[in-house]
Amino acid sequence: MTAALALERVTCTFISRENRDQRYTAVRDATLVVAPGEFVSVVGPTGCGKTTLLNVAAGLLAPSAGSVRVHGELLEGINARAGYLFQSEALMPWRSAFDNIVAGLEFRGVPADVASAKGNDWLKRVGLAGFGNRFPHQLSGGMRKRVSLAQTLILDPKILLMDEPFSALDVQTRQLMENELLELWSADRKSVVFITHDLEEAISLSDRVVVLSAGPETHPIGEYAIDLPRPRDVSEIRLSPRFIEIHAEIWHAMKDEVLKGYAQQQQ
Amino acid sequence: MLRVWQALVLVAVIALWHIGTSPTLLPPLYFDNADKAAFFFGEPLTVLSRIWNWFAGGEIYRHLWVTLVETLLAFVMGTVSGLLIGIWLALAPTASAISDPYIKALNAMPRLILAPIFFVWFGLGIASKVAIGVSLVFFIVFFNVYQGVREVSPVVLANARMLGATHRQLLRYVYLPSAMSWVFASLHNSVGLAFVGAVVGEYLGSSEGVGYLIHQAEGVFDINSVFAGIVVLTGFALVLDWCVTLAEKRLMIWQPRQGETERI
Numbered sequence: 298m299t300a301a302l303a304l305e306r307v308t309c310t311f312i313s314r315e316n317r318d319q320r321y322t323a324v325r326d327a328t329l330v331v332a333p334g335e336f337v338s339v340v341g342p343t344g345c346g347k348t349t350l351l352n353v354a355a356g357l358l359a360p361s362a363g364s365v366r367v368h369g370e371l372l373e374g375i376n377a378r379a380g381y382l383f384q385s386e387a388l389m390p391w392r393s394a395f396d397n398i399v400a401g402l403e404f405r406g407v408p409a410d411v412a413s414a415k416g417n418d419w420l421k422r423v424g425l426a427g428f429g430n431r432f433p434h435q436l437s438g439g440m441r442k443r444v445s446l447a448q449t450l451i452l453d454p455k456i457l458l459m460d461e462p463f464s465a466l467d468v469q470t471r472q473l474m475e476n477e478l479l480e481l482w483s484a485d486r487k488s489v490v491f492i493t494h495d496l497e498e499a500i501s502l503s504d505r506v507v508v509l510s511a512g513p514e515t516h517p518i519g520e521y522a523i524d525l526p527r528p529r530d531v532s533e534i535r536l537s538p539r540f541i542e543i544h545a546e547i548w549h550a551m552k553d554e555v556l557k558g559y560a561q562q563q564q
Numbered sequence: 565m566l567r568v569w570q571a572l573v574l575v576a577v578i579a580l581w582h583i584g585t586s587p588t589l590l591p592p593l594y595f596d597n598a599d600k601a602a603f604f605f606g607e608p609l610t611v612l613s614r615i616w617n618w619f620a621g622g623e624i625y626r627h628l629w630v631t632l633v634e635t636l637l638a639f640v641m642g643t644v645s646g647l648l649i650g651i652w653l654a655l656a657p658t659a660s661a662i663s664d665p666y667i668k669a670l671n672a673m674p675r676l677i678l679a680p681i682f683f684v685w686f687g688l689g690i691a692s693k694v695a696i697g698v699s700l701v702f703f704i705v706f707f708n709v710y711q712g713v714r715e716v717s718p719v720v721l722a723n724a725r726m727l728g729a730t731h732r733q734l735l736r737y738v739y740l741p742s743a744m745s746w747v748f749a750s751l752h753n754s755v756g757l758a759f760v761g762a763v764v765g766e767y768l769g770s771s772e773g774v775g776y777l778i779h780q781a782e783g784v785f786d787i788n789s790v791f792a793g794i795v796v797l798t799g800f801a802l803v804l805d806w807c808v809t810l811a812e813k814r815l816m817i818w819q820p821r822q823g824e825t826e827r828i
């Protein structure tokens with residue numbers, strides 16, 4: 298079976314704008330393959346190049362070397378089959394929550410009444426019915442994240458790229474959203490690349506966890522299949538013995554990298 | 565209470581003016597002739613009656629209308645051209661790099677000095693006043709839009725692209741609204757400058773408009789009419805500014821403002 302998304306030996310070297318001799322290789326020779334319907338989490342120390350990898354997968358950033366294949370086809374330009382949930386604020390501040398949610402449909406020329414029906418449905422699904430008229434600055438950080446989620450999912454992308462989507466939320470809301478995400482995902486099994494720095498979150502959600510080395514020249518240093526049964530409840534599964542076992546195993550492998558990454562940023 | 569104090573200040577200033585210029589109320593302190601103070605500074609009561617006559621006689625409306633038309637035309641044309649060229653240059657780095665020194669020079673130049681040229685090109689009618697106003701408004705809007713487009717959040721842009729926006733749609737749904745917010749931020753300034761352009765143009769050469777009225781009164785040393793014209797212009801500017809504030813409130817609801825909570 299062809300992979301839904303395959304990053305093949307991707308290298309990303311950033312050149313400093315002022316001094317063209319100064320370069321920084323954030324990612325080197327990274328290979329990441331996601332099967333159709335698979336939920337893959339990527340964990341790694343901060344600043345190691347997770348967002349960079351995701352930008353490459355989205356087609357927003359052309360890799361210096363290597364290639365990206367989407368369902369077997371070589372990717373050029375924007376990855377139209379992917380939905381991207383950004384790490385930072387990405388809503389259009391001049392559009393209300395509702396108008397933000399239906400923006401993608403509008404860009405695709407979907408008739409207004411269809412778009413509006415879908416938009417209202419999604420507004421409800423992310424628990425924001427009645428907040429459609431609010432502008433982004435009138436919503437809380439968690440609400441904005443949910444608007445972003447609806448904005449991306451309304452287009453029903455086959456591939457979902459998520460960059461630390463829940464890191465701004467409190468633990469309770471976060472677990473609610475995680476369960477919600479799992480439910481949405483199990484309904485139609487999108488291929489998901491989920492970036493997080495939270496190992497517990499990664500294990501409880503995914504089929505597979507990929508651990509990245511500390512930067513520079515980040516690359517995957519370990520892959521762990523998560524054989525926990527589904528459907529899962531993220532708060533309960535964290536207490537199961539198998540979860541704790543997996544967690545210990547991955548954490549053991551990660552610890553050195555995290556310390557390395559931290560030490561580098563202290564310099 | 566504040567309003568009362570504000571009104572008191574106005575009354576005090578007018579009273580002082582009246583006492584200082586009335587030939588009968590004060591002995592001549594500085595001027596040897598009692599009527600001279602009134603000649604130089606006018607008399608508030610005469611000024612008021614002049615204004616009253618203008619409005620009652622209906623003479624002023626034609627002039628106000630001309631000034632209003634000039635202001636609005638200059639505002640709209642200056643804003644639209646500033647918006648289009650601002651967006652274009654912000655998105656075309658080569659063109660922007662080439663034109664950069666010229667734009668800086670044009671902006672540094674005191675553009676009212678172009679008035680004689682505009683009179684030669686466009687005659688003494690409305691067109692030359694509009695041209696002066698446009699030359700003032702254009703740069704305000706242009707620089708704001710240029711800045712606004714360059715400062716569109718790259719993440720918002722990337723998000724719109726991921727949601728499937730084409731180049732045209734990016735322009736229409738991302739760059740334009742973002743630039744518009746900067747246009748609105750400069751709304752007070754640009755309306756004000758359009759007004760300045762119109763009035764100064766009328767003052768320098770025309771046969772209509774409030775600026776012309778002032779110029780004409782000045783020509784016959786009718787200081788009371790000059791003051792009356794100034795008062796009318798000020799009132800007119802206040803009304804314009806108030807309309808802008810109303811428009812701003814309606815158009816900028818999406819922008820965060822400080823202290824939106826209600827005090828109980």
Ligand SMILES: Nc1ncnc2c1ncn2[C@@H]1O[C@H](COP(=O)(O)OP(=O)(O)OP(=O)(O)O)[C@@H](O)[C@H]1O
Binds near residue numbers: 311323384
């Ligand atoms: N446009 C750029 N130019 C230069 N360097 C960059 C650029 N983008 C990212 N980098 C560098 O690449 C490295 C990886 O950045 P990236 O944003 O991918 O990290 P991350 O893993 O997502 O971190 P975090 O977990 O904090 O979000 C960082 O050291 C960063 O400084």
Ligand SMILES: [Mg+2]
Binds near residue numbers: 347348349384460
């Ligand atoms: Mg990141």
